[in-house]
Amino acid sequence: MNKQKPAQSVNPTAYPFAAIVDQNEMKLALIVNVVNPRVGGVLIRGEKGTAKSTAVRALAQLLPAQPTVADCPYNCDPGRPCPACQARLEAGETLPVEQRRVRVVELPVGATEDRLLGTLDLEAALTEGEARFSPGILAAANRQILYVDEVNLLDDHLVDVLLDAAAMGVNSVERESVSLSHPASFTLVGTMNPEEGELRPQLTDRFGLCVQVRGLADPALRQEVIVRQLAWEADSAAFGAAWADEGRRISAAVARARELLPSVQAAPGVLERVVAVSLGLGTDGHRGDLTLLKGALTLAAWEGRNEATTGDVDRAALLALPHRLRRRPLAEMEFDIAEKIKRI
């Protein structure tokens, strides 16, 4: 029952990403992260039953392939091998490389520390008397998307571990006669219902983007949600097939945008605009500025343009800044900042 790779492979009939009705801001935020993992993830906040988790789990269908060392437990990049693979190279070995799809690795809120960090491989220790490392979720999540549903309910202790790894891009394990470090750089995606409690500010800050999802107001759209949901439940395979073309179209667009991204330039005035918007809205620290710029460049790539404009900055601000605004002590998180941005 054990020792399989963390089993996410059992759900072949997930709801198609392309079939999610409306919720365009959430979909855009997710796509931006797939196009450019350096944007730093997204926190999706919203009331119950608004397709948050569905969207994230469906994202797996859109993810591109990337060159990966086939037998590396950390899915490392052949271009930037992990210490273990580096050692193999130096020993004269050739690393087997394959194109592997980025995965959505899920961290359940009930996980224990040993599974997150990785720990001593008990079986190897008992049967072979060898102190071998059994990699955890952080290892599996290297270069992938790490998804935490109900992230606000995650234990503080696990949050600390997560923050540590997110900040360094490295997981250092010192426990039970195991001592090693491995790369753990992941795109963090979290969903939460704020009614069940808030998130720690340090953790909030770790998410590149933040969107608020609301239930749909338009009756026609709401109807469409129901129709599609019932159709999917009745025959998920047929439903998936019906949406396959649309899904492929999005995947292709994502692939094109990824290719274009390195050559996207910032138009004159974009840096100035980034700083003006940041200062004008009153954000803390510089992380926001950087995310804002990356967001603008990524939006341009997503739309097939070589140049990011100040308009892209303003649109990226809607995704990158809501959770970074300095708040008056008793104020709510503001998501309707479009008007304010216009006035800057």
Place this chain on the structure above:
Amino acid sequence: MRPSRPTPASVQPVYPFAAIVGQERLKTALLLLGVDLGLGGVLLQGEKGTAKSTAARALARLLPPLEVVAGCPVGCDPAGPLCASCVARSGPLPVRQAPTPFVELPLGASEDCLAGSLDISAAVRRGELAARLGLLARAHRGVLYIDEVNLLPPHLSHLVLDAAASGMALLEREGLSLSHPARFALVASYNPEEGPLGPQLADRFGLCVRVRGEQEPGLRMEVLRRRLAFESDPQAFAAEWATGEDALRARLARARELLPRVEVGPQARNRAALLAAQAASQGQRGELACIRAARALAAWRDLGSVTPDMVDEAAPLALTHRAREGRAQEPPPLPRVLRQETPPEEIRPSRSEKPGQEMQKSGGQPGQERGLRILSPGEVRPVATRLPARESTSRVQAGRRDSREVSTARGRYIRASSQRLGRGLALDATFRAAAPHQKSRRTLDGPALVVKEPDIREKVRAARRGRLLLFCVDASGSMNAAARMKTTKAAVLGVLTEAYQKRDRVGLVAFGGSGARELLPPTSSVEVARRMLAELPTGGKTPLAAGLVSLAAVLERELAADPKLTPLAIIMTDGRPNVPLAASQGLGYDPGKAGNKGGGWGDGWGDGGYADREVLNLARRLSSSFRARFVVVDTDTGHHHEINLCRALAEYLGAYCVSLRRLTAEGVLDLVRQHWE
């Protein structure tokens, strides 16, 4: 290795579904669930002894036998989805027939009981890392029943609901990483008097039924007659009802077959959307549940399509529990401590109770049997955990506060520690600690694993225990009520903003007019607080006694859910009560008759009137019944503090009395910081 799957029939006789008297809505909801397990579960709300668990148990017997993969630890459907071990098997899967499982989740269950854990015997005998699957696996394709679901610790309810929603159990614990299908019909029940079910939790259930005892004398007698007949000879009773059972079974099977072909037209969908919008249910789960229930209803009636009428019929089941938290809730029932007619002296002062004593108390008490009875004989239980007993029967005894055992097995297991504090064995960590020494310890024909004292590791559990702050505020028209309420609201939001990462909760009870209301049930969410305190009613007289009763109700409920809490209650009033409890409760008001209970006043405080004495009597009871701290804030802006009741109230509560000259949110926040643990 897994425990054998107990067949309910062999453990105890099951009362036939067909023989349940009345309770039509309850039966309908369960049958609909039987038709469509995808309905998302049924929540039963109601008093004890209303056939809730009988019906759930009986439902499992109506469900058709299953084809399962023989030898599969989860009981996979050969048609899929398959668990990892079935996927790994080669060749055609062997199939066998099995009854639909009925699994009951005890409140005291530990997380590993529910989700699964390391298989000890495999590790010790063969040095193998294998999983022992939990209740979620056993319940796959059957019914999972949870009684008193409102008292289930949150980390367990999340596990159950996540599995129920996704149809999968995902386990990343104790060195194990596995997932298996877990599709079950969830049936849960609770008694609202024992505390509410969080709205987040309630929303995850497809249907909800409020169950009441039958009121018609004829029906009640029939209930008795059948119950007696069943108890005197279960076999004969079952035989008598076999035809009825078979008919239900056949109808269920037919309905299940028809279900995928039932059409849901636009009219029915529109109707569901409209009804859900009227009920102000959040998201679209309500709408979907409504449609699914109506579809199951159509199938049950052997009809090929859903009419708007059927949506109307299904709506109460699908929507009542999803309405946004309303403002005006029913007045809370009189708290137990105040209901008992024992003189205050006899109420055991619960402040002196130490946690250790609480734990001892429940050992070997009558309530224990309840938590254990679901375990079939011979079933393996994890060594590290013990099912905490609950004192459900002794609760009603006079003067005894509910004191469920606070087991060290509670809370989520997050990591292991070598410190020995008796917290329960962390098997995985212990084995890992022992592993490096095995070469030197192993003997030729001894076990594969030799564990010694220094290897022992204990489980460190997350104490997701925040603090609790309750405001009890005078909203009467006496003086500056609006300003006082606004200030309190600002203080509530301020505390929550400051405290959000400590998981603290704040609640608010307000009294004014002729009664008291719980404006804000304890919450840790700034957003919920803001929404529920959007309007602040003020005005009217000063029913301070009713305010204290409401406060007691909240305290009782919260302490029942977490006996280790030490809440802080801040009572803000100008100390001029003028509405006696009897009037607040709509009862006859007879000062001459009731004025001599408790005694101890007449020492010159207040006007010595009936309302004053009542308040002080209540204060004394409050202080002796609850492990809580009180602070009285005198909001009297005049210069006659000596004639108001605040000081006396504080004395009877064993509390500080603070007079805030100018009431500001910052002032209240300071007060909180000063007095909160």
